[in-house]
Amino acid sequence: MKRRNFLRSSLGAGLAAGAFMSLGGYEKAFAGKRLPSNVDYDLVAVMGGEPAAMFDMGIQALGGMGAFVKKGQKVLVKPNIGWDVVPEKGGNTNPLLVKRIIEHCYRAGAKEVYVFDNTCDNWIKCYKNSGIEQAVKDAGGKIVPANSESYYQEVTIPNGKKLTKAKVHELVLSSDVFINVPVLKHHSSAMMTGALKNMMGVVWDRGYWHRNHLNQCIADYALYSKKPSLNVMDAYNVMMRNGPRGVSVADLSNMKSLMLSTDWVAIDAAGAKLMGKEPSSIEHIAIAAGMGIGKMDLATMNIHRMKM
Amino acid sequence: MRSSALKHIRTVFAVLVLLLFVFLFIDFRGVFGDKAFGPILYLQFVPSFLKFVIAGVAASTGFIIILILTLLTGRTYCSFLCPLGILQDGVSRAGGLVKRRFRKYGYKKPYTILRYFILVVTAGILALGGVYVLTILDPYSTFGRLMTYFVQPVALFINNLLAGILGKFDIYSVYRVDIKPYELAAYIVPSAFLILIGLLAFRYGRLYCNTVCPVGTLLGLLSKVSLFRIRFDQDKCTRCGRCSMACKSSCIDFLNKSVDLSRCVNCFNCIDACKENGMSYGLVRPKRKQEKPDDTDASRRGFIAGSLVLLAGGSRLLSAQGTTPSPTRDSTVREDRLYPVSPPGSSGIEIFTSRCTACTLCVNACPTNVLQPSTSQYGFAGIMQPRMDFHSGFCNYDCTRCTDVCPTGAIMPLMPEAKKLTQIGKAVFIKENCIVHTEKTACGACSEHCPTKACHMVPYEGRLLIPEVRDEICIGCGACEYACPTRPFRAIFVDGNPIHEAASKPVTEELNTVPSEFPF
Numbered sequence: 001m002k003r004r005n006f007l008r009s010s011l012g013a014g015l016a017a018g019a020f021m022s023l024g025g026y027e028k029a030f031a032g033k034r035l036p037s038n039v040d041y042d043l044v045a046v047m048g049g050e051p052a053a054m055f056d057m058g059i060q061a062l063g064g065m066g067a068f069v070k071k072g073q074k075v076l077v078k079p080n081i082g083w084d085v086v087p088e089k090g091g092n093t094n095p096l097l098v099k100r101i102i103e104h105c106y107r108a109g110a111k112e113v114y115v116f117d118n119t120c121d122n123w124i125k126c127y128k129n130s131g132i133e134q135a136v137k138d139a140g141g142k143i144v145p146a147n148s149e150s151y152y153q154e155v156t157i158p159n160g161k162k163l164t165k166a167k168v169h170e171l172v173l174s175s176d177v178f179i180n181v182p183v184l185k186h187h188s189s190a191m192m193t194g195a196l197k198n199m200m201g202v203v204w205d206r207g208y209w210h211r212n213h214l215n216q217c218i219a220d221y222a223l224y225s226k227k228p229s230l231n232v233m234d235a236y237n238v239m240m241r242n243g244p245r246g247v248s249v250a251d252l253s254n255m256k257s258l259m260l261s262t263d264w265v266a267i268d269a270a271g272a273k274l275m276g277k278e279p280s281s282i283e284h285i286a287i288a289a290g291m292g293i294g295k296m297d298l299a300t301m302n303i304h305r306m307k308m
Numbered sequence: 309m310r311s312s313a314l315k316h317i318r319t320v321f322a323v324l325v326l327l328l329f330v331f332l333f334i335d336f337r338g339v340f341g342d343k344a345f346g347p348i349l350y351l352q353f354v355p356s357f358l359k360f361v362i363a364g365v366a367a368s369t370g371f372i373i374i375l376i377l378t379l380l381t382g383r384t385y386c387s388f389l390c391p392l393g394i395l396q397d398g399v400s401r402a403g404g405l406v407k408r409r410f411r412k413y414g415y416k417k418p419y420t421i422l423r424y425f426i427l428v429v430t431a432g433i434l435a436l437g438g439v440y441v442l443t444i445l446d447p448y449s450t451f452g453r454l455m456t457y458f459v460q461p462v463a464l465f466i467n468n469l470l471a472g473i474l475g476k477f478d479i480y481s482v483y484r485v486d487i488k489p490y491e492l493a494a495y496i497v498p499s500a501f502l503i504l505i506g507l508l509a510f511r512y513g514r515l516y517c518n519t520v521c522p523v524g525t526l527l528g529l530l531s532k533v534s535l536f537r538i539r540f541d542q543d544k545c546t547r548c549g550r551c552s553m554a555c556k557s558s559c560i561d562f563l564n565k566s567v568d569l570s571r572c573v574n575c576f577n578c579i580d581a582c583k584e585n586g587m588s589y590g591l592v593r594p595k596r597k598q599e600k601p602d603d604t605d606a607s608r609r610g611f612i613a614g615s616l617v618l619l620a621g622g623s624r625l626l627s628a629q630g631t632t633p634s635p636t637r638d639s640t641v642r643e644d645r646l647y648p649v650s651p652p653g654s655s656g657i658e659i660f661t662s663r664c665t666a667c668t669l670c671v672n673a674c675p676t677n678v679l680q681p682s683t684s685q686y687g688f689a690g691i692m693q694p695r696m697d698f699h700s701g702f703c704n705y706d707c708t709r710c711t712d713v714c715p716t717g718a719i720m721p722l723m724p725e726a727k728k729l730t731q732i733g734k735a736v737f738i739k740e741n742c743i744v745h746t747e748k749t750a751c752g753a754c755s756e757h758c759p760t761k762a763c764h765m766v767p768y769e770g771r772l773l774i775p776e777v778r779d780e781i782c783i784g785c786g787a788c789e790y791a792c793p794t795r796p797f798r799a800i801f802v803d804g805n806p807i808h809e810a811a812s813k814p815v816t817e818e819l820n821t822v823p824s825e826f827p828f
Binding site: 045121125129147149150151187191207208215240242243247251254255283 | 753
């Protein structure tokens with residue numbers, strides 16, 4: 001049933017996206033055939049399409065979701081659902097993107113796909129008004145609460161400078177695959193929020209991070225053993241100022257972009273650049289790169305750029 | 309009518325009403341829509357009366373219907389519609405089941421002086437502008453507090469237990485909701501009434517309703533002359549006394565074959581108990597003289613003046629600090645809060661505290677827990693009236709739920725767009741406590757949460773940014789204070805506006821920076 005639904009919706013989306021599409025391997029994504037794996041890309045960047053279609057194209061360049069999700073696995077998809085705002089405000093990850101990622105996971109044979117976020121605004125309103133709760137349900141996934149400390153378990157962060165332990169959501173521990181789906185935004189505290197910063201939504205006590213060198217803590221958390229297998233950055237409507245909540249739609253730049261990477265420092269560096277900032281000027285990116293967590297020098301990366 | 313069906317109809321109706329009100333108050337999942345509260349609460353006497361007389365809402369006519377209903381039928385309200393009364397019936401029933409002899413029914417003389425004294429004091433102080441006696445004695449609000457303070461935590465506990473079990477089976481539709489106690493002092497009155505009403509109901513049925521409750525006493529004045537009433541059939545009665553022993557109000561003097569109508573709550577137990585069909589409920593020719601409630605002409609001006617005096621007493625008091633993890637370095641400067649923060653839609657502290665009976669419905673309905681019962685923040689007389697406690701939560705920018713649920717007019721409805729421009733307080737930044745200043749590391753949690761960017765970041769030392777507040781667009785939602793990580797004192801807090809003000813709309817210019825190529 002799921003497979004059939006997926007194929008049907010894929011066909012619809014494919015037809016719609018086809019009109020905007022330049023030449024490329026896009027249609028192959030819908031043929032269900034997997035291209036040879038090209039996971040040696042440091043970064044895959046897609047521009048010019050709708051979120052779901054860009055993801056179809058981007059994941060194909062990385063060898064399809066099958067390269068990350070194996071049959072029977074439990075998958076955690078972690079979008080940013082931090083704010084009680086509608087999708088048009090760009091405060092949360094695009095629900096259409098979340099939906100498409102979950103569909104790909106199931107198509108790759110995932111047993112179950114879970115989604116949660118430790119939100120800033122009231123979690124029920126965030127889940128609902130972000131459109132993500134519905135998107136997850138539509139895709140057959142499970143949206144899970146993260147509103148109570150009892151859902152969290154303490155873990156140690158090896159070699160963390162400021163952050164040596166954190167209480168993380170039980171699903172981070174119990175899932176087999178972790179897909180990180182941040183939305184690219186300006187951020188008043190960390191200057192920018194992307195893949196690394198999105199992890200503040202899997203821990204319970206964010207206040208500790210704020211009190212103890214926020215940017216160091218963001219980088220430290222990336223040392224924790226349970227890392228995302230894949231990072232997908234939503235840069236469709238990018239909040240250029242007044243982040244992370246945004247004041248009005250005037251804060252958004254309609255970049256219609258999407259990036260994928262297994263390196264979360266690399267994807268954040270690209271995000272920074274997209275927002276017109278040098279990666280090294282974003283403290284947590286610079287610290288994380290310095291700690292060897294990933295690469296931030298975009299010039300030396302193997303980047304696959306695609307336009308739709 | 310002699311049928312015992314009357315009693316059964318009453319029981320079924322009352323149980324449904326009680327369940328409705330219990331669910332209304334423990335509804336931690338927000339099942340009841342914002343617009344459901346108005347119709348449900350329309351007939352609650354005290355809230356409706358306050359909303360009509362003090363808040364001046366002409367549509368709040370429920371209490372008039374109750375007055376007319378009482379003139380026609382007697383104290384039907386007390387057995388059919390008053391959740392506290394129905395709850396007491398339940399407790400009495402439990403008392404009877406535990407030990408029948410323990411329950412002391414049977415005719416007793418009324419505490420006439422005490423009950424009229426309480427009514428006169430309540431009405432008198434209300435007329436002078438003080439709602440606080442009514443806050444303590446209003447049966448609807450008392451019921452609400454019993455639910456909020458004592459029943460909801462139990463409901464949450466059961467919910468969390470269930471959530472834990474279902475979670476093991478990968479089912480998350482039941483989610484945990486943390487149980488957060490209020491400040492201790494807020495429990496004094498509800499605890500006292502839990503014990504008082506519990507014990508009285510357990511042993512003496514409706515003694516509380518016929519002695520303490522000012523609504524019971526007021527309606528009792530009218531029910532004395534009601535059209536329909538319980539009466540003896542002088543010929544059939546054998547003076548067996550069964551009616552009297554079944555009477556929760558202890559108002560049947562079977563030896564004299566008379567019923568004290570001022571205390572009869574129309575439970576119809578006596579009709580059911582009488583083996584001789586000697587009790588009936590029916591039409592009696594009304595007497596010429598009808599008494600009118602004398603407290604409907606309370607002066608609005610008096611209310612405000614009285615509340616101002618109250619306010620002067622306690623507005624400078626600070627809220628207690630919650631327990632939070634200890635910081636790297638303790639903050640040093642105490643937040644100097646001049647005024648507590650009253651909820652949006654309340655217009656200001658004076659008006660709010662003169663209308664609120666602390667039923668705590670808004671406290672439960674608030675999705676963020678920012679509304680908390682006060683202890684001394686509004687002054688001693690304002691105890692239990694909700695205030696915005698930004699250590700418990702912050703006011704959701706798009707939410708107007710408290711303004712929709714309030715039955716007394718203490719919080720009046722606000723459209724979302726109006727709410728977003730209602731300034732209930734202003735954020736005050738204390739640089740000396742700020743992480744950016746003390747630790748020289750980036751923070752900005754306050755600005756992050758600010759929905760209008762009234763709290764925004766400006767250059768500080770090196771590449772660091774530090775918060776700054778633009779008063780004119782701050783609405784006092786408290787997101788900054790809630791998010792601020794410093795302890796024990798926050799580096800930013802909201803000082804209440806004694807009278808709510810209008811905030812300016814945040815201005816944003818259009819951006820024109822859509823790239824067409826990747827910049828990498």
